[in-house]
Amino acid sequence: MPLVTTKQMLLDAQKGHYAVGAFNVENMEMVKAVLQAAEEMRAPVILQTTPSTVRYGELENYVAIVSAETKKFSVPVCLHLDHGDSFALAVQAIHAGYTSIMIDGSGKNLKANIKLTQKVVEVAKVCGIPVEAELGQVGGKEDDLEADGDKYTDPDEAKEFAQRTGISSLAIAIGTAHGFYAKTPVLDKERISKIRNCVGIPLVLHGASGLSDEDVRECVARGMCKVNFATELRVAYTTAGKTLLSEEPDTFDPKKFGIAGMNAVKELVKNRISICGCAGKAGA
Numbered sequence: 001m002p003l004v005t006t007k008q009m010l011l012d013a014q015k016g017h018y019a020v021g022a023f024n025v026e027n028m029e030m031v032k033a034v035l036q037a038a039e040e041m042r043a044p045v046i047l048q049t050t051p052s053t054v055r056y057g058e059l060e061n062y063v064a065i066v067s068a069e070t071k072k073f074s075v076p077v078c079l080h081l082d083h084g085d086s087f088a089l090a091v092q093a094i095h096a097g098y099t100s101i102m103i104d105g106s107g108k109n110l111k112a113n114i115k116l117t118q119k120v121v122e123v124a125k126v127c128g129i130p131v132e133a134e135l136g137q138v139g140g141k142e143d144d145l146e147a148d149g150d151k152y153t154d155p156d157e158a159k160e161f162a163q164r165t166g167i168s169s170l171a172i173a174i175g176t177a178h179g180f181y182a183k184t185p186v187l188d189k190e191r192i193s194k195i196r197n198c199v200g201i202p203l204v205l206h207g208a209s210g211l212s213d214e215d216v217r218e219c220v221a222r223g224m225c226k227v228n229f230a231t232e233l234r235v236a237y238t239t240a241g242k243t244l245l246s247e248e249p250d251t252f253d254p255k256k257f258g259i260a261g262m263n264a265v266k267e268l269v270k271n272r273i274s275i276c277g278c279a280g281k282a283g284a
Contacts, residue, residue: 003067004076006100006226007130009044010169010202013225018277019205022046023269024082024230026053028065029258030237033265039073041270041279046100046226048082051089059096067097075282080132082228090120094127102171106134110157117165125166132204132226135161136173152188159198169202169226170195174219176207185211189218196223204228213275220277227276233265240264 006020013020023034025047038045049062063079070077080100081093090101103120105113117133124131136153153172162170172195175187196203202225208216209232216227240260244251251257273279 001070001074001076003070003079003097003099005128005130006046006078006080006132007168009046009076009078010130010225012044012281013278014202014223016281017221018281019220019225019227020044020046020278021269021273021276022048022080022082022204022226022228023233023272024048024050024053024228025062025066026234026237027057028069029262030233030265031065031069033262034269035069035073035075035077036262037266037269037273038075038077038282041273042075042282043273043278043280044076044078044282045273046078046080048080048228048230050082050230051085054081054089054093059093059098063097082230083134084120087116087119090131091123094124094129098129100130100132102132102134104134106137106151106171106173110135110161114161114164117161117167121166130168131165132169132171133161133165133167134171134173134206152191153195155191155194155198158195162199162201167201169204170199171204171206174205176205176211185215187211187215187219189215189222192219192222192224202226208272209233216275217277227272229269229272233268236264236268237261 009020025031066079078100079098081098082102083104084090084102090103103117105116121131135158137151174191175185203223204226205219205224206228208227208229241257244260
Protein backbone atom coordinates (compact mmCIF):
# COMPACT_ATOMS: atom_id res chain seq x y z
CA MET A 1 0.00 0.00 0.00
CA PRO A 2 1.17 3.60 -0.49
CA LEU A 3 2.83 5.56 2.29
CA VAL A 4 0.56 7.07 4.93
CA THR A 5 1.11 9.85 7.48
CA THR A 6 1.50 9.38 11.22
CA LYS A 7 -1.65 11.41 11.97
CA GLN A 8 -4.28 8.68 12.15
CA MET A 9 -1.70 6.03 13.00
CA LEU A 10 -0.82 7.74 16.28
CA LEU A 11 -4.37 8.75 17.09
CA ASP A 12 -5.37 5.09 16.78
CA ALA A 13 -2.47 4.16 19.07
CA GLN A 14 -3.56 6.78 21.59
CA LYS A 15 -7.12 5.48 21.56
CA GLY A 16 -6.02 1.85 21.72
CA HIS A 17 -3.41 2.38 24.46
CA TYR A 18 -0.47 1.01 22.50
CA ALA A 19 2.50 2.58 20.71
CA VAL A 20 3.70 2.41 17.12
CA GLY A 21 7.32 1.36 16.75
CA ALA A 22 9.47 3.88 14.88
CA PHE A 23 12.70 2.43 13.48
CA ASN A 24 15.68 4.31 12.09
CA VAL A 25 16.88 2.81 8.82
CA GLU A 26 20.23 3.40 7.14
CA ASN A 27 19.98 1.43 3.89
CA MET A 28 17.80 -0.75 1.69
CA GLU A 29 18.47 -3.85 3.76
CA MET A 30 17.23 -2.25 6.98
CA VAL A 31 14.13 -0.96 5.17
CA LYS A 32 13.36 -4.47 3.95
CA ALA A 33 13.94 -5.96 7.40
CA VAL A 34 11.61 -3.54 9.19
CA LEU A 35 8.84 -3.93 6.62
CA GLN A 36 9.04 -7.73 6.63
CA ALA A 37 8.81 -7.72 10.42
CA ALA A 38 5.83 -5.36 10.39
CA GLU A 39 4.02 -7.45 7.78
CA GLU A 40 4.55 -10.66 9.72
CA MET A 41 3.37 -9.01 12.93
CA ARG A 42 0.49 -7.20 11.18
CA ALA A 43 1.65 -3.93 12.72
CA PRO A 44 1.64 -0.32 11.52
CA VAL A 45 5.21 0.95 11.34
CA ILE A 46 7.24 4.13 11.01
CA LEU A 47 10.53 4.22 9.13
CA GLN A 48 12.84 7.09 10.12
CA THR A 49 15.99 8.78 8.85
CA THR A 50 18.07 11.37 10.65
CA PRO A 51 19.73 14.43 9.06
CA SER A 52 23.13 12.69 8.90
CA THR A 53 21.55 9.64 7.26
CA VAL A 54 19.92 11.70 4.53
CA ARG A 55 23.14 13.61 3.97
CA TYR A 56 24.74 10.23 3.36
CA GLY A 57 21.98 8.76 1.19
CA GLU A 58 19.86 11.80 0.14
CA LEU A 59 16.16 12.33 0.80
CA GLU A 60 15.02 11.33 -2.68
CA ASN A 61 16.85 8.00 -2.52
CA TYR A 62 15.21 7.01 0.75
CA VAL A 63 11.80 8.03 -0.56
CA ALA A 64 12.35 5.93 -3.68
CA ILE A 65 13.51 2.86 -1.74
CA VAL A 66 10.77 3.02 0.88
CA SER A 67 8.02 3.77 -1.66
CA ALA A 68 9.07 0.83 -3.85
CA GLU A 69 9.29 -1.58 -0.91
CA THR A 70 6.06 -0.42 0.74
CA LYS A 71 4.05 -1.38 -2.35
CA LYS A 72 4.86 -5.02 -1.61
CA PHE A 73 3.20 -4.95 1.80
CA SER A 74 -0.30 -4.41 3.17
CA VAL A 75 0.45 -2.78 6.54
CA PRO A 76 0.39 1.03 7.04
CA VAL A 77 3.87 2.53 6.64
CA CYS A 78 5.05 6.08 7.24
CA LEU A 79 8.37 7.67 6.26
CA HIS A 80 9.42 10.14 8.94
CA LEU A 81 12.22 12.70 9.22
CA ASP A 82 13.73 12.14 12.66
CA HIS A 83 15.27 15.13 14.49
CA GLY A 84 14.98 17.53 11.56
CA ASP A 85 17.48 20.22 12.44
CA SER A 86 16.34 23.11 10.25
CA PHE A 87 13.33 24.63 8.54
CA ALA A 88 15.04 24.11 5.18
CA LEU A 89 15.55 20.37 5.71
CA ALA A 90 11.95 19.94 6.89
CA VAL A 91 10.63 21.60 3.73
CA GLN A 92 12.98 19.58 1.52
CA ALA A 93 11.78 16.35 3.12
CA ILE A 94 8.14 17.28 2.54
CA HIS A 95 8.83 18.08 -1.10
CA ALA A 96 10.80 14.84 -1.52
CA GLY A 97 7.84 12.75 -0.34
CA TYR A 98 8.27 12.18 3.40
CA THR A 99 4.91 11.70 5.06
CA SER A 100 5.82 12.91 8.55
CA ILE A 101 8.29 15.49 9.84
CA MET A 102 10.04 16.12 13.12
CA ILE A 103 11.48 19.55 13.76
CA ASP A 104 13.80 19.52 16.75
CA GLY A 105 14.17 22.91 18.38
CA SER A 106 14.74 21.44 21.83
CA GLY A 107 18.18 23.01 22.07
CA LYS A 108 16.61 26.47 21.87
CA ASN A 109 14.74 28.39 24.54
CA LEU A 110 10.97 27.98 24.68
CA LYS A 111 10.19 31.11 22.66
CA ALA A 112 12.63 30.20 19.86
CA ASN A 113 11.49 26.56 19.81
CA ILE A 114 7.86 27.68 19.43
CA LYS A 115 8.75 30.11 16.64
CA LEU A 116 10.69 27.51 14.63
CA THR A 117 8.05 24.84 15.14
CA GLN A 118 5.21 27.16 14.14
CA LYS A 119 7.05 27.95 10.92
CA VAL A 120 7.41 24.28 10.01
CA VAL A 121 3.81 23.45 10.97
CA GLU A 122 2.53 26.27 8.77
CA VAL A 123 4.16 24.78 5.67
CA ALA A 124 3.47 21.14 6.56
CA LYS A 125 -0.21 21.79 7.24
CA VAL A 126 -0.73 23.03 3.70
CA CYS A 127 0.69 19.75 2.43
CA GLY A 128 -1.27 17.59 4.88
CA ILE A 129 1.88 16.44 6.68
CA PRO A 130 1.87 16.01 10.50
CA VAL A 131 4.70 17.49 12.56
CA GLU A 132 6.42 16.09 15.64
CA ALA A 133 8.43 18.43 17.87
CA GLU A 134 10.48 18.06 21.03
CA LEU A 135 10.22 19.99 24.29
CA GLY A 136 12.79 19.44 26.98
CA GLN A 137 15.94 17.67 25.86
CA VAL A 138 16.76 13.98 25.59
CA GLY A 139 20.38 13.42 26.59
CA GLY A 140 23.09 11.37 24.92
CA LYS A 141 24.29 11.34 21.31
CA GLU A 142 22.74 10.13 18.08
CA ASP A 143 24.50 11.00 14.81
CA ASP A 144 25.12 14.77 14.92
CA LEU A 145 22.59 15.24 17.74
CA GLU A 146 24.24 15.60 21.12
CA ALA A 147 22.97 16.95 24.42
CA ASP A 148 25.04 17.59 27.52
CA GLY A 149 22.28 16.41 29.84
CA ASP A 150 18.59 15.88 30.28
CA LYS A 151 16.25 18.84 30.54
CA TYR A 152 12.99 17.30 31.65
CA THR A 153 9.81 18.48 29.98
CA ASP A 154 7.65 20.75 32.12
CA PRO A 155 3.93 19.78 31.89
CA ASP A 156 2.69 23.37 31.84
CA GLU A 157 5.18 24.34 29.12
CA ALA A 158 4.15 21.23 27.17
CA LYS A 159 0.53 22.36 27.23
CA GLU A 160 1.44 25.85 26.06
CA PHE A 161 3.82 24.51 23.41
CA ALA A 162 1.24 22.14 21.93
CA GLN A 163 -1.47 24.77 21.85
CA ARG A 164 0.68 27.49 20.30
CA THR A 165 2.42 25.39 17.66
CA GLY A 166 -0.37 23.12 16.38
CA ILE A 167 1.90 20.07 16.26
CA SER A 168 0.49 16.57 15.84
CA SER A 169 2.77 14.80 18.35
CA LEU A 170 5.23 15.76 21.06
CA ALA A 171 8.50 14.13 22.10
CA ILE A 172 9.12 14.65 25.80
CA ALA A 173 12.17 14.25 28.03
CA ILE A 174 11.75 11.93 31.02
CA GLY A 175 15.32 10.75 31.57
CA THR A 176 15.94 8.66 28.44
CA ALA A 177 19.04 9.20 26.29
CA HIS A 178 20.10 8.58 22.71
CA GLY A 179 22.62 5.80 22.21
CA PHE A 180 23.21 3.08 24.79
CA TYR A 181 23.13 3.75 28.51
CA ALA A 182 26.34 3.80 30.56
CA LYS A 183 24.24 2.92 33.62
CA THR A 184 20.65 1.95 34.31
CA PRO A 185 18.48 5.00 33.54
CA VAL A 186 16.13 6.39 36.14
CA LEU A 187 13.00 7.44 34.31
CA ASP A 188 10.48 9.96 35.58
CA LYS A 189 7.49 7.94 34.42
CA GLU A 190 5.05 9.93 36.50
CA ARG A 191 5.95 12.92 34.31
CA ILE A 192 4.42 11.09 31.34
CA SER A 193 1.11 10.82 33.17
CA LYS A 194 1.19 14.47 34.19
CA ILE A 195 1.86 15.62 30.62
CA ARG A 196 -0.72 13.18 29.27
CA ASN A 197 -3.33 14.82 31.52
CA CYS A 198 -2.76 18.30 30.11
CA VAL A 199 -1.71 17.62 26.50
CA GLY A 200 -4.20 16.08 24.10
CA ILE A 201 -1.87 15.06 21.27
CA PRO A 202 0.09 11.76 21.12
CA LEU A 203 3.37 11.65 23.05
CA VAL A 204 6.65 10.25 21.74
CA LEU A 205 9.44 8.36 23.54
CA HIS A 206 12.96 8.90 22.23
CA GLY A 207 16.01 6.94 23.36
CA ALA A 208 14.37 3.54 23.77
CA SER A 209 17.44 1.51 22.75
CA GLY A 210 18.75 -0.11 25.92
CA LEU A 211 15.62 0.38 28.03
CA SER A 212 14.17 -2.70 29.68
CA ASP A 213 11.03 -4.24 28.21
CA GLU A 214 9.22 -3.37 31.43
CA ASP A 215 10.22 0.30 31.17
CA VAL A 216 8.99 0.57 27.59
CA ARG A 217 5.70 -1.14 28.43
CA GLU A 218 5.06 1.16 31.38
CA CYS A 219 5.87 4.25 29.33
CA VAL A 220 3.37 3.09 26.72
CA ALA A 221 0.75 2.35 29.38
CA ARG A 222 1.19 5.88 30.72
CA GLY A 223 0.62 7.49 27.33
CA MET A 224 3.55 7.15 24.92
CA CYS A 225 2.10 6.51 21.44
CA LYS A 226 5.33 6.32 19.40
CA VAL A 227 8.57 4.71 20.52
CA ASN A 228 11.85 5.33 18.69
CA PHE A 229 14.51 2.65 18.20
CA ALA A 230 17.79 3.47 16.46
CA THR A 231 21.12 2.53 18.04
CA GLU A 232 20.24 -1.09 18.79
CA LEU A 233 19.22 -1.68 15.16
CA ARG A 234 22.60 -0.44 13.95
CA VAL A 235 24.37 -2.66 16.44
CA ALA A 236 22.31 -5.71 15.41
CA TYR A 237 23.03 -5.09 11.74
CA THR A 238 26.76 -4.57 12.23
CA THR A 239 27.20 -7.43 14.68
CA ALA A 240 25.61 -9.84 12.22
CA GLY A 241 28.18 -8.84 9.61
CA LYS A 242 31.05 -9.23 12.06
CA THR A 243 29.79 -12.67 13.08
CA LEU A 244 29.53 -13.80 9.46
CA LEU A 245 33.05 -12.62 8.75
CA SER A 246 34.46 -14.37 11.82
CA GLU A 247 32.73 -17.64 10.94
CA GLU A 248 33.35 -17.39 7.18
CA PRO A 249 36.43 -15.17 6.76
CA ASP A 250 36.59 -15.76 3.01
CA THR A 251 33.17 -14.17 2.45
CA PHE A 252 33.40 -11.33 -0.08
CA ASP A 253 29.88 -11.05 -1.52
CA PRO A 254 28.24 -7.88 -0.09
CA LYS A 255 24.82 -9.50 -0.46
CA LYS A 256 25.69 -12.09 2.17
CA PHE A 257 26.50 -9.37 4.68
CA GLY A 258 23.24 -7.64 3.76
CA ILE A 259 21.21 -10.81 4.28
CA ALA A 260 22.82 -11.43 7.66
CA GLY A 261 22.09 -7.86 8.72
CA MET A 262 18.49 -8.03 7.49
CA ASN A 263 17.78 -11.21 9.43
CA ALA A 264 19.17 -9.77 12.65
CA VAL A 265 17.29 -6.48 12.34
CA LYS A 266 14.06 -8.25 11.41
CA GLU A 267 14.06 -10.38 14.56
CA LEU A 268 14.84 -7.40 16.75
CA VAL A 269 12.06 -5.31 15.19
CA LYS A 270 9.53 -8.11 15.70
CA ASN A 271 10.45 -8.14 19.37
CA ARG A 272 10.09 -4.36 19.70
CA ILE A 273 6.73 -4.39 17.91
CA SER A 274 5.50 -6.94 20.44
CA ILE A 275 6.73 -4.83 23.37
CA CYS A 276 5.05 -1.69 22.00
CA GLY A 277 1.76 -3.58 21.79
CA CYS A 278 1.09 -2.76 18.12
CA ALA A 279 1.18 -6.32 16.80
CA GLY A 280 -2.09 -7.10 15.02
CA LYS A 281 -3.09 -3.41 14.93
CA ALA A 282 -2.66 -2.90 11.18
CA GLY A 283 -6.06 -1.86 9.89
CA ALA A 284 -7.55 -2.24 13.36
